[in-house]
Amino acid sequence: MKISVIGAGYVGLVTGCCFAEVGHEVICTDNDPAKLKVLESGRLPIYEPGLDRVIEKARQKKLLRFSGSAAETIKGGDAIFICVGTPPLPDGDADLSAIDNVARQIATEAQSPKLVVEKSTVPARTGQELKRALAVYSRKSGVKLSVASNPEFLREGTAVEDFLHPDRIVVGVEDESSEKQLREIYKPVLERKFNCPVHSPACPDGPEPKFLVTTINSAELIKHASNSFLAMKISYANMVADLAEKLGADIEEVMRAMGMDPRIGSSFLKAGLGFGGFCLPKDVQAFIHLAERSGVDFNMLREAERVNVHRIDRFVDKIREALWVVRGKQIGVLGLAFKANTDDTRFAPAIALIQRLLEQGAKVKAYDPEAMERAKELLPNIEYCKSPYEVAEDSEALVIATEWDEFKNLDWDRVQKAMLRPLILDGRNLLSPKDMKTRGFEYRCLGRA
Numbered sequence: 001m002k003i004s005v006i007g008a009g010y011v012g013l014v015t016g017c018c019f020a021e022v023g024h025e026v027i028c029t030d031n032d033p034a035k036l037k038v039l040e041s042g043r044l045p046i047y048e049p050g051l052d053r054v055i056e057k058a059r060q061k062k063l064l065r066f067s068g069s070a071a072e073t074i075k076g077g078d079a080i081f082i083c084v085g086t087p088p089l090p091d092g093d094a095d096l097s098a099i100d101n102v103a104r105q106i107a108t109e110a111q112s113p114k115l116v117v118e119k120s121t122v123p124a125r126t127g128q129e130l131k132r133a134l135a136v137y138s139r140k141s142g143v144k145l146s147v148a149s150n151p152e153f154l155r156e157g158t159a160v161e162d163f164l165h166p167d168r169i170v171v172g173v174e175d176e177s178s179e180k181q182l183r184e185i186y187k188p189v190l191e192r193k194f195n196c197p198v199h200s201p202a203c204p205d206g207p208e209p210k211f212l213v214t215t216i217n218s219a220e221l222i223k224h225a226s227n228s229f230l231a232m233k234i235s236y237a238n239m240v241a242d243l244a245e246k247l248g249a250d251i252e253e254v255m256r257a258m259g260m261d262p263r264i265g266s267s268f269l270k271a272g273l274g275f276g277g278f279c280l281p282k283d284v285q286a287f288i289h290l291a292e293r294s295g296v297d298f299n300m301l302r303e304a305e306r307v308n309v310h311r312i313d314r315f316v317d318k319i320r321e322a323l324w325v326v327r328g329k330q331i332g333v334l335g336l337a338f339k340a341n342t343d344d345t346r347f348a349p350a351i352a353l354i355q356r357l358l359e360q361g362a363k364v365k366a367y368d369p370e371a372m373e374r375a376k377e378l379l380p381n382i383e384y385c386k387s388p389y390e391v392a393e394d395s396e397a398l399v400i401a402t403e404w405d406e407f408k409n410l411d412w413d414r415v416q417k418a419m420l421r422p423l424i425l426d427g428r429n430l431l432s433p434k435d436m437k438t439r440g441f442e443y444r445c446l447g448r449a
């Protein structure tokens with residue numbers, strides 16, 4: 001099938017590449033010429049494990065191409081996936097102007113019937129507005145444009161795997177032919193009929209993905225409600241961590257046991273510096289706005305957000321407590337990305353934490369395996385190091401702000417010797433307190449006595 005993708009951000013790029021991987025003919029556009037130039041040269045503008053192999057294969061098979069022309073992209077596909085950004089407005093509501101803009105372009109340029117699929121995360125009822133906008137702008141051409149919602153559940157860092165091996169595919173549709181078209185598009189994924197670029201020689205056995213057909217409003221709500229629920233789970237774990245610390249319990253033990261209850265589930269119970277990234281924080285805010293606009297008092301979401309913002313204050317207090325005076329102290333930070341296996345620093349707890357430390361007069365050195373270039377745009381005035389050992393050299397405290405595997409496996413004796421004061425503040429509970437103490441570190445973490 002011929003598929004168009006508008007927007008080559010995390011979601012659009014992974015969507016386009018993976019649709020090509022499973023055999024569709026994909027054309028993808030973006031309004032950022034610099035990004036397109038990188039893509040056209042065969043490189044990737046983001047770090048996403050496995051995506052380089054997928055894009056290379058798709059290009060070799062000539063199933064994926066990039067275009068600077070939205071008109072060409074729109075004309076090139078039977079189904080058009082809208083994957084543009086919906087960033088937060090100053091009041092936290094989602095900015096949907098890019099969706100409106102794309103609707104106008106589609107309606108103006110389309111010369112044959114199209115299925116317009118919203119994949120961007122949007123508040124419920126956006127599909128209805130999109131339908132209205134498409135109808136207005138295509139009034140003169142009279143071309144048939146159907147609308148569907150197909151929310152994306154992929155996570156950065158495991159995006160290719162999540163896209164090709166989803167647990168569910170949700171499609172919100174208004175007619176049978178849209179459902180049929182989407183079923184056809186996802187057929188190779190549903191039937192696992194592709195050579196998986198992630199697993200070799202074969203994918204692990206697992207349940208087949210579920211294909212759920214809903215209304216457009218429900219599909220949109222499913223996405224926001226899912227991300228907000230995950231955020232609430234994390235905030236809950238973080239509050240229990242605070243309590244565990246006061247009571248002399250161990251949050252890791254508590255959450256492991258809780259997660260064994262299938263009604264609770266083990267994921268997203270990891271206490272730490274709170275949830276960051278471009279999805280959870282903005283989606284929680286947008287969901288709060290949606291509830292408010294709809295006259296529903298969803299205060300528990302506000303509370304989850306408040307707990308999350310407070311994580312950084314709490315950790316800064318911990319650092320201050322350990323260092324007595326922060327001003328003038330050399331603090332090393334390991335990790336800048338909002339989580340491991342990505343170079344994304346948007347709304348990263350590490351960035352917020354460093355900003356706070358700088359405000360208090362600390363001198364900061366940092367290292368991240370992938371995110372340093374991006375971090376430089378947000379934090380131009382810190383020292384970037386080539387290795388964790390360089391960060392440790394003469395530091396009075398070493399903060400772990402992102403849970404990269406690389407940090408788990410450091411030569412910690414070497415780190416211990418390099419530091420001025422061997423003090424570790426582990427914001428991700430990545431290391432073993434016992435092991436760190438045996439190696440001669442002062443070790444502080446979250447929710448563990």
Ligand code: UGA
Nearest residue numbers: 152153154155156234268269270274275276277279338339
């Ligand atoms: C999230 C959702 O998990 C995806 O399902 C969704 O498709 C995506 O948003 C999106 O809307 O596009 P992502 O932003 O890639 O994915 O990151 P997550 O893995 O959800 O992590 C978000 C934040 O929560 C990170 O800062 C992470 O470190 C933190 N986190 C996660 C915890 O603090 N504890 C946990 O137990 C899990």
